[in-house]
Amino acid sequence: MSTTRHRPAVDADELRRRVRELLDAHPPATTDRLDFLRARFDAGLAWVHYPAGLGGLDAPRSLQAVVDAELEAAGAPDNDPRRIGIGLGMAAPTILGFGTDEQRQRLLRPLWTGEEVWCQLFSEPGAGSDLAALATRAVRDGDDWVVDGQKVWTSSAHLARWAILIARTDPDQPKHRGISYFICDMTDPGVEVRPLRQITGEAEFNEVFLTGVRIPDSRRLGEIGEGWRVAQTTLMNERVAIGGGRVPREGGMIGLVADTWRQRPELRTHDLHQRLLGLWVESEAARLAGERLRQQLAVGQPGPEGSAMKLAFARLNQQISALEVELLGEEGLLYDDWTLRRPELVDFTGREAGYRYLRAKGNSIEGGTSEVLLNIIAERVLGLPPEPRTDKDLPWKDLPR
Numbered sequence: 001m002s003t004t005r006h007r008p009a010v011d012a013d014e015l016r017r018r019v020r021e022l023l024d025a026h027p028p029a030t031t032d033r034l035d036f037l038r039a040r041f042d043a044g045l046a047w048v049h050y051p052a053g054l055g056g057l058d059a060p061r062s063l064q065a066v067v068d069a070e071l072e073a074a075g076a077p078d079n080d081p082r083r084i085g086i087g088l089g090m091a092a093p094t095i096l097g098f099g100t101d102e103q104r105q106r107l108l109r110p111l112w113t114g115e116e117v118w119c120q121l122f123s124e125p126g127a128g129s130d131l132a133a134l135a136t137r138a139v140r141d142g143d144d145w146v147v148d149g150q151k152v153w154t155s156s157a158h159l160a161r162w163a164i165l166i167a168r169t170d171p172d173q174p175k176h177r178g179i180s181y182f183i184c185d186m187t188d189p190g191v192e193v194r195p196l197r198q199i200t201g202e203a204e205f206n207e208v209f210l211t212g213v214r215i216p217d218s219r220r221l222g223e224i225g226e227g228w229r230v231a232q233t234t235l236m237n238e239r240v241a242i243g244g245g246r247v248p249r250e251g252g253m254i255g256l257v258a259d260t261w262r263q264r265p266e267l268r269t270h271d272l273h274q275r276l277l278g279l280w281v282e283s284e285a286a287r288l289a290g291e292r293l294r295q296q297l298a299v300g301q302p303g304p305e306g307s308a309m310k311l312a313f314a315r316l317n318q319q320i321s322a323l324e325v326e327l328l329g330e331e332g333l334l335y336d337d338w339t340l341r342r343p344e345l346v347d348f349t350g351r352e353a354g355y356r357y358l359r360a361k362g363n364s365i366e367g368g369t370s371e372v373l374l375n376i377i378a379e380r381v382l383g384l385p386p387e388p389r390t391d392k393d394l395p396w397k398d399l400p401r
């Protein structure tokens with residue numbers, strides 16, 4: 001993707017004109033939701049920075065806010081981004097960056113409209129932070145790859161039509177080199193999804209067993225053996241997707257605690273007040289840093305800065321939700337339902353304080369643990385000496401497991 005733009009092809013006025021055209025042709029009040037979303041994609045108003053013909057208009061990314069605001073004001077439906085975050089935030093930029101024209105044409109539209117949900121088959125029981133150690137094998141057989149292995153912690157696998165998958169195609173190469181990147185059809189024979197119950201009592205994620213799954217070579221993303229490089233695009237975007245969402249001032253978790261503070265004077269103590277003020281200021285600093293990150297994104301791909309955002313997001317979510325539970329006292333411990341639910345999205349603001357407190361625990365693990373993100377920042381932002389890596393040149397098959 002180009003990092004310099006001399007003159008935007010489409011400016012804010014032009015986008016407003018196109019939005020009006022879309023609304024005239026498909027009035028939200030009388031148009032089926034999915035029909036509206038498809039028409040919005042076809043008009044290039046889905047993600048304006050994407051290429052024309054793929055839901056965008058090659059416009060600066062920062063102008064997306066103009067489109068979103070106009071459509072919201074007109075009461076138009078959105079694509080429920082929290083439900084399809086893996087597709088939007090991780091699969092789509094990877095398909096755009098490495099997919100063939102055919103893959104982009106087939107996959108991006110139903111991904112954006114939410115007709116096809118995506119999941120991420122990366123982590124394994126023996127490969128999380130050290131993801132490149134993964135053991136799922138893909139063996140070439142004619143025009144297909146035959147995949148065998150086990151993935152774990154796979155969010156939304158039970159809802160997904162497609163998965164982004166990394167698997168080992170050459171065990172003789174060092175661990176980062178013998179990996180390839182595939183698109184796996186979750187409805188294919190040999191894909192088995194089992195729920196994993198988490199601390200909230202719900203099963204938002206799964207373990208996924210892959211047994212003799214046949215993936216046509218036409219569903220490979222990037223070159224054979226280049227999967228690690230392709231996966232970096234996914235992982236960089238994942239951190240931004242988790243930690244870099246746009247929130248209004250005093251929005252998100254801090255807004256909920258601030259509201260409780262204002263409305264319930266009987267709960268207040270001096271100590272809690274000091275902590276609330278500190279977290280309010282930090283949330284605002286994180287929000288503004290997020291705005292700056294989005295400006296950088298408008299002219300290029302996310303870099304290690306996304307790791308810093310995700311790190312701050314995880315710490316703040318955990319501290320704010322803990323403060324909220326403390327503030328609410330016994331009430332904060334109430335939890336509505338311990339039956340095994342299979343939620344379609346992570347809902348930080350629509351649920352109770354107990355849910356927020358429990359679910360926030362996972363924020364410092366998912367999408368790269370906070371310890372690993374600190375390593376990335378140390379090496380790639382601060383330029384500190386890297387961790388010793390003694391296994392990086394050894395063939396994967398010779399690594400102790």
Ligand SMILES: Cc1cc2nc3c(=O)[nH]c(=O)nc-3n(C[C@H](O)[C@H](O)[C@H](O)COP(=O)(O)OP(=O)(O)OC[C@H]3O[C@@H](n4cnc5c(N)ncnc54)[C@H](O)[C@@H]3O)c2cc1C
Pocket residue numbers: 119120121122123124125127128129130152153154155156205362363365366367368369370371372375387
């Ligand atoms: C809510 C949730 C959703 C998830 N969804 C998905 C998903 O959809 N798809 C998917 O593929 N994965 C998913 N994951 C998995 C997630 O990416 C991994 O859990 C994560 O990468 C950590 O790997 P691990 O669990 O194997 O822990 P490990 O890598 O075993 O880490 C254990 C501990 O060791 C520390 N550690 C490890 N290496 C280092 C190091 N070099 N330096 C310092 N400390 C280190 C870690 O920080 C951690 O505290 C999800 C996880 C959660 C919690």
